[in-house]
Each structure stands twice: as structure tokens, then as C-alpha cells.
Amino acid sequence: MEWPISHWFDAHDYEFARLVLQRGVAAVYVVAFLSTAAQFRPLLGERGLLPVPELLERARHLRGPTLFRWRYSDRMLLVVAWTGVAIAASLVLGLPQLGPPWVPMLAFLALWFLYLSIVNVGQTFYGFGWEMLLVEAGFTVAFLGSDQVPPPLPVLVLVVWLVFRLEFGAGMIKMRGDRVWRDLTALYYHHETQPMPNPVSRFAHLLPKPIHRLEVVGNHIAQLVVPFLLFVPGWVGSIAALVVIATQLWLVISGNFAWLNVLTIVLAFAPITDSFMHAVIPAAPLDWGSGTTSPLWWMIVVGIVTVGILVLSWPALRNLFSRRQLMNAAFNRLNLGNAYGAFGSVTRERYEVVVEGTRDENPRSAEWLEYEFKGKPGDVRRTPRQFAPYHLRLDWLMWFLALGSPGEQWFIPFLAKLLEADRTTLRLLRRDPFDGERPRWVRARLYLYRFSTREEKRRTGAVWVREPVGEYARPMSLRR
Structure with missing residues (x-):
């Protein structure tokens, strides 16, 4: 009918x-x-x-x-x-x-x-x-x-x-x-x-x-x-x-x-x-x-x-139409009728938190090796890969961490998992420099990254140019 x-x-x-x-x-x-x-x-x-x-x-x-x-x-x-x-x-x-x-x-x-x-x-x-x-x-x-x-x-x-x-x-x-x-x-x-x-x-x-x-x-x-x-x-x-x-x-x-x-x-x-x-x-x-x-x-x-x-x-x-517009806000428990938005501000410089580990006993004279993440920049010679629409959640949080977002609740436990060589955590990474073995110490350092120019890329083969900014997390160890 x-x-x-x-x-x-x-x-x-x-x-x-x-x-x-x-x-x-x-x-x-x-x-x-x-x-x-x-x-x-x-x-x-x-x-x-x-x-x-x-x-x-x-x-x-x-x-x-x-x-x-x-x-x-x-x-x-x-x-x-x-x-x-x-x-x-x-x-x-x-x-x-x-x-x-x-x-x-x-x-x-x-x-x-x-x-x-x-x-x-x-x-x-x-x-x-x-x-x-x-x-x-x-x-x-x-x-x-x-x-x-x-x-x-x-x-x-x-x-x-x-x-x-x-x-x-x-x-x-x-x-x-x-x-x-x-x-x-x-x-x-x-x-x-x-x-x-x-x-x-x-x-x-x-x-x-x-x-x-x-x-x-x-x-x-x-x-x-x-x-x-x-x-x-x-x-x-x-x-x-x-x-x-x-x-x-x-x-x-x-x-x-x-x-x-x-x-x-x-x-x-x-x-x-x-x-x-x-x-x-x-x-x-x-x-x-x-x-x-x-x-x-x-x-x-x-x-x-x-x-x-x-x-x-x-x-x-x-x-x-509010002067104090909220970005990505839910107004009810069902997550319907939400407010959206992205990149109301644009960062001018790129900072990256680089996580490192060592098997040496003395962290001051140690040789430090880098953990590689799947998506976020690390190795300056590695071209970034395409992952979207797949979502790498840890990599995204690392970007916010470098911008100054509070990360103590999850980042310190993350470093502890690396010290334990936790297998499920290591699967979130692209490369574990210790091949599943426990490091003696881990630390995090802050770097300033930028894309290489065309001339720099031809000369060095590097996609990124980086310079150290300082220490982000002091060396940690499970032993005392």
C-alpha cells in the first residue's frame, strides 16, 4: 500500500x-x-x-x-x-x-x-x-x-x-x-x-x-x-x-x-x-x-x-556559531549529534620523542640504540609509510607527547614494558634493537625534525634532518 x-x-x-x-x-x-x-x-x-x-x-x-x-x-x-x-x-x-x-x-x-x-x-x-x-x-x-x-x-x-x-x-x-x-x-x-x-x-x-x-x-x-x-x-x-x-x-x-x-x-x-x-x-x-x-x-x-x-x-x-567553539565534543552519552573540527592551530616546528635503550651497565658511557615506531618519524633515512585508514594509536599519542601533552600515565608504563621486553608491547613497534631481549636501561630524548631539502636529499639520502633538543625522560632501569 x-x-x-x-x-x-x-x-x-x-x-x-x-x-x-x-x-x-x-x-x-x-x-x-x-x-x-x-x-x-x-x-x-x-x-x-x-x-x-x-x-x-x-x-x-x-x-x-x-x-x-x-x-x-x-x-x-x-x-x-x-x-x-x-x-x-x-x-x-x-x-x-x-x-x-x-x-x-x-x-x-x-x-x-x-x-x-x-x-x-x-x-x-x-x-x-x-x-x-x-x-x-x-x-x-x-x-x-x-x-x-x-x-x-x-x-x-x-x-x-x-x-x-x-x-x-x-x-x-x-x-x-x-x-x-x-x-x-x-x-x-x-x-x-x-x-x-x-x-x-x-x-x-x-x-x-x-x-x-x-x-x-x-x-x-x-x-x-x-x-x-x-x-x-x-x-x-x-x-x-x-x-x-x-x-x-x-x-x-x-x-x-x-x-x-x-x-x-x-x-x-x-x-x-x-x-x-x-x-x-x-x-x-x-x-x-x-x-x-x-x-x-x-x-x-x-x-x-x-x-x-x-x-x-x-x-x-x-x-x-559560538565564539568559544568546542572541537570534537560529545554532548550526550550516546555520542550522537557531536561537534567536530580539526587543526584549529598549526604547529610551526616538529618535535619527536625518540626512545632508546642499552644493555650497558653504566648509562653515562653507554651505547644507546633506538626503538623504531611503525608510523612516526625516527630514522632520518626512512621514508614515512602509508597506514591510513588503519590507526596506529601509540604513534599518534607519541606526537601529542612531543607537543607537551601529559603522558606520564601511559608513557612511563610504556618504558617499563620495554625494560621487561614485553612481547605484546614490542609488537606495536617496527623494530626492537634488542631482538626480544631485555635492555638494562631505557631513556627518551627530544629532537627537532624537519624535511630535508631537495639538495640535502640528493647529497645524503636523508628524508629528515634532525637536531637534538635535550633529554625527555632520564635513564630508567628495573634494577636498583
């Missing part, structure tokens, strides 16, 4: 958008749960740097719902992570989408709750904006329905509203923050000082300064003007989405920001119509074969959820 309300509820021209949204968000969940399965135990497990059992003992009120509220075990964590991988993989394959609309809804809600359970006990290692974004994206796309019903327009609008908060929030935090965004010089520094450079970052840094200024102008247009056009249906919204996708692709090419940019690209497909895709790519079908109309019960469910998310988004809307 066709209900009168279905004429504005059913968005028949957005079936390709739904396909990308559902499978793309699910694919990011696969990466996120794999990252958790590989890294959570050494960072936050029973014998981790910030053990969750200790958090549960001292924290009367966690910041939100979690399966681990009363009990945590590493085995339970792995069950949660691999269950998430399995559910997300089924959505990537499109299996739940073959059933009625409540089947993919339950699958995505399961991903949302499982990952929210992890984030809410993840402490500083899960304190990134893209964690919030993935949680909110998973909940929102849960209500896109299945192949048996047309895509619901209210949910597509909610996804666009999420992209708007993400992009416009990032644009406003830049304009209100560091002056280098206003005088167009931010990219003189950013490619070199970003948290985790990739193979293209040095090339991007060495581009002429006029190109860097054009990059900033393009960023301002993409984040301060284009987001409003995403709400315009048809070709205008579709072209605006392509602008967002193009700018995010450049960030993917030139840096390692976990799944932030990839997930933004996926979400930006929400306003792209099937007719636009067919005009650009004639091989793209106009009819993807979904149901002709949505049942009343489904429209009621979607309507209630839409109103709920809009109500929860009110604080984020106020935050966008």
Missing part, C-alpha cells in the same frame, strides 16, 4: 548513495575493529599501559554505555572485536541488505553499540574525533533501510547534516583559531608538522608557497561555503559533494589521518543522485531495483529517529 507521506519520504534517486554509505561505513568498521583486536590489549588490556580493569575500579561513572561496565577481560574484548569484524564484513558484502529493513538496522546498531563500548573505556587512546564520527555514522546509516525499500530521505538529510557539522565545524575552528589559516600560510608548516606524514608529505611540503596559499583558499571554500550547498537537491548538491570528496582525497594522498578522511568521503556521497551518476558515468544504472514504497511502520521508526537526532544536535548547532 502506498501512503501519501511516501512521496517525500522515499528517495528513489539515491539508491547508489545508500549503497556507498552502508558498505563504506561498514568497511571502516572492519578496519576499526581490526585495529582494536591488534592494539587494545597492549594499550588498555589487563596488563596494558592504561588497564581497563583499573579504570572500572576507580571510575564510578563512565562517560557512556559499555559492555565492559561491570567486567572486563582480554578474551571478552577479542570476542567483541571479532564479532564486530564479522557483522561489518557481512554488511560490506550486502547480505543483511537483502532482507527487510530491520535486518541491516539491527546489524548497524550492533556495530554502533559494540564500538561505543570500546570507545567508552578506551581513555586517551580512543580520544580522537574520528572515533566519535564512526560511532555517529554507524548509528545514522542504520536507518537507511534495505534493498526491499527505497532510501529514506530523512536519513540522507541526517547524513548530510553530519557532513555539514564535520566540514563547517572544521572550517570555523580554523578561522577562529590560528592566524595562519587567516593569512593563508598554514600549509607552509602543516605537511611537515602533521601528526603522521606519509610518502607524499615531503613532496607536498616542498611545493612552492603560492600553491600552499591556494591550498588554504581551497580548504576555506570547501569547508565554509560548499557545506551549505550539500543540502540543495539534485545537481547542485551532487557537485558540492564531489568538491568535498576531492579535497578529502588530497588529504588521504598527503597524510595519515586514520579513517577520518576516508569516512568523510563515504558520507559525502549522501547527496549524490543516481541521475547525476548516470550522466557522469553512463554505465551507472538509473534503477537499482529497490522496493517501490516504504511500509508505514518503517516510516514511523525513521521519523522518530530523525527527530531524536535533530534534538540531540541542538548543542552542536549552537557550538558552530
Whole structure:
């Protein structure tokens, strides 16, 4: 039966958008749960740097719902992570989408709750904006329905509203923050000082300064003007989405920001119509074969959820136009209707904490060997690798540590794990100079890094040039 309300509820021209949204968000969940399965135990497990059992003992009120509220075990964590991988993989394959609309809804809600359970006990290692974004994206796309019903327009609008908060929030935090965004010089520094450079970052840094200024102008247009056009249906919204996708692709090419940019690209497909895709790519079908109309019960469910998310988004809307704008802030325990933003300030110089160890008895006359991390700069001759959308949590925290972020709670335990030659901790690193044997002492030193010039690279083969700044952590030993 066709209900009168279905004429504005059913968005028949957005079936390709739904396909990308559902499978793309699910694919990011696969990466996120794999990252958790590989890294959570050494960072936050029973014998981790910030053990969750200790958090549960001292924290009367966690910041939100979690399966681990009363009990945590590493085995339970792995069950949660691999269950998430399995559910997300089924959505990537499109299996739940073959059933009625409540089947993919339950699958995505399961991903949302499982990952929210992890984030809410993840402490500083899960304190990134893209964690919030993935949680909110998973909940929102849960209500896109299945192949048996047309895509619901209210949910597509909610996804666009999420992209708007993400992009416009990032644009406003830049304009209100560091002056280098206003005088167009931010990219003189950013490619070199970003948290985790990739193979293209040095090339991007060495581009002429006029190109860097054009990059900033393009960023301002993409984040301060284009987001409003995403709400315009048809070709205008579709072209605006392509602008967002193009700018995010450049960030993917030139840096390692976990799944932030990839997930933004996926979400930006929400306003792209099937007719636009067919005009650009004639091989793209106009009819993807979904149901002709949505049942009343489904429209009621979607309507209630839409109103709920809009109500929860009110604080984020106020935050966008506040002089004291918050960046990456959640206003409720469900992590819905969040405020987003990134790089309100740009660091001008790159500092790195380099961790070293020795087997010598006397630390003053010892020969010190460096531990190599997988993603963060260390060896000056090693070209940075591409890891995104995978998230190296320890490497990211090391970047914040070099900027002066408090790290005593986890960094000193990290050094102690190195002294113990803890196998699970050493797996987080690229190279252990002691091949699994215990060092006698460990220490940390602070260096100033910069990309080598083209002439320096030809002469020395070094990607980085570094100079020592001083001692970060004095030599430590397990023996007294």
C-alpha cells in the first residue's frame, strides 16, 4: 500500500548513495575493529599501559554505555572485536541488505553499540574525533533501510547534516583559531608538522608557497561555503559533494589521518543522485531495483529517529556559531549529534620523542640504540609509510607527547614494558634493537625534525634532518 507521506519520504534517486554509505561505513568498521583486536590489549588490556580493569575500579561513572561496565577481560574484548569484524564484513558484502529493513538496522546498531563500548573505556587512546564520527555514522546509516525499500530521505538529510557539522565545524575552528589559516600560510608548516606524514608529505611540503596559499583558499571554500550547498537537491548538491570528496582525497594522498578522511568521503556521497551518476558515468544504472514504497511502520521508526537526532544536535548547532567553539565534543552519552573540527592551530616546528635503550651497565658511557615506531618519524633515512585508514594509536599519542601533552600515565608504563621486553608491547613497534631481549636501561630524548631539502636529499639520502633538543625522560632501569 502506498501512503501519501511516501512521496517525500522515499528517495528513489539515491539508491547508489545508500549503497556507498552502508558498505563504506561498514568497511571502516572492519578496519576499526581490526585495529582494536591488534592494539587494545597492549594499550588498555589487563596488563596494558592504561588497564581497563583499573579504570572500572576507580571510575564510578563512565562517560557512556559499555559492555565492559561491570567486567572486563582480554578474551571478552577479542570476542567483541571479532564479532564486530564479522557483522561489518557481512554488511560490506550486502547480505543483511537483502532482507527487510530491520535486518541491516539491527546489524548497524550492533556495530554502533559494540564500538561505543570500546570507545567508552578506551581513555586517551580512543580520544580522537574520528572515533566519535564512526560511532555517529554507524548509528545514522542504520536507518537507511534495505534493498526491499527505497532510501529514506530523512536519513540522507541526517547524513548530510553530519557532513555539514564535520566540514563547517572544521572550517570555523580554523578561522577562529590560528592566524595562519587567516593569512593563508598554514600549509607552509602543516605537511611537515602533521601528526603522521606519509610518502607524499615531503613532496607536498616542498611545493612552492603560492600553491600552499591556494591550498588554504581551497580548504576555506570547501569547508565554509560548499557545506551549505550539500543540502540543495539534485545537481547542485551532487557537485558540492564531489568538491568535498576531492579535497578529502588530497588529504588521504598527503597524510595519515586514520579513517577520518576516508569516512568523510563515504558520507559525502549522501547527496549524490543516481541521475547525476548516470550522466557522469553512463554505465551507472538509473534503477537499482529497490522496493517501490516504504511500509508505514518503517516510516514511523525513521521519523522518530530523525527527530531524536535533530534534538540531540541542538548543542552542536549552537557550538558552530559560538565564539568559544568546542572541537570534537560529545554532548550526550550516546555520542550522537557531536561537534567536530580539526587543526584549529598549526604547529610551526616538529618535535619527536625518540626512545632508546642499552644493555650497558653504566648509562653515562653507554651505547644507546633506538626503538623504531611503525608510523612516526625516527630514522632520518626512512621514508614515512602509508597506514591510513588503519590507526596506529601509540604513534599518534607519541606526537601529542612531543607537543607537551601529559603522558606520564601511559608513557612511563610504556618504558617499563620495554625494560621487561614485553612481547605484546614490542609488537606495536617496527623494530626492537634488542631482538626480544631485555635492555638494562631505557631513556627518551627530544629532537627537532624537519624535511630535508631537495639538495640535502640528493647529497645524503636523508628524508629528515634532525637536531637534538635535550633529554625527555632520564635513564630508567628495573634494577636498583
